[in-house]
Amino acid sequence: MAEQDNGSGNGSGSNVVTMPSRGSGLEKFLLVPQVAERFGISSSHVYRMASTGPLRAVATRVGRSVRFRASDIDKWIEEQHRLDEKRRQEIERRREAIMRGTFTGGRETEEE
Numbered sequence: 001m002a003e004q005d006n007g008s009g010n011g012s013g014s015n016v017v018t019m020p021s022r023g024s025g026l027e028k029f030l031l032v033p034q035v036a037e038r039f040g041i042s043s044s045h046v047y048r049m050a051s052t053g054p055l056r057a058v059a060t061r062v063g064r065s066v067r068f069r070a071s072d073i074d075k076w077i078e079e080q081h082r083l084d085e086k087r088r089q090e091i092e093r094r095r096e097a098i099m100r101g102t103f104t105g106g107r108e109t110e111e112e
Contacts, residue, residue: 028070029060035068038077 032050036043050059050066058072097103 029067030070030073032066035073038073 030038032043032046035055036046039046046055047066049055050068055068055076058068058076060067060069094103
């Protein structure tokens with residue numbers, strides 16, 4: 001059975017949905033507008049990401065609505081930050097290789 005907490009603890013003034021978890025207690029679920037607000041994107045974009053994109057794995061259908069475990073969204077955001085950091089480091093590594101003259105089409109050459 002889902003419960004809604006109408007408190008303003010999340011700052012958005014929207015409902016917080018809690019549902020029984022596999023373990024004990026209740027788990028916080030986010031609705032599409034809440035996920036959209038966290039990401040700074042439209043609700044329709046969240047629906048697309050949930051149906052065919054990167055949020056498909058963490059989307060939960062409840063009847064006709066889509067919900068997301070808050071913990072899954074937080075983990076997904078953390079993973080995106082890690083990937084962004086890895087990409088930034090790779091770009092910096094390639095930039096340095098170009099400056100040294102050891103970068104050729106995606107691969108560094110051996111320095112003599």
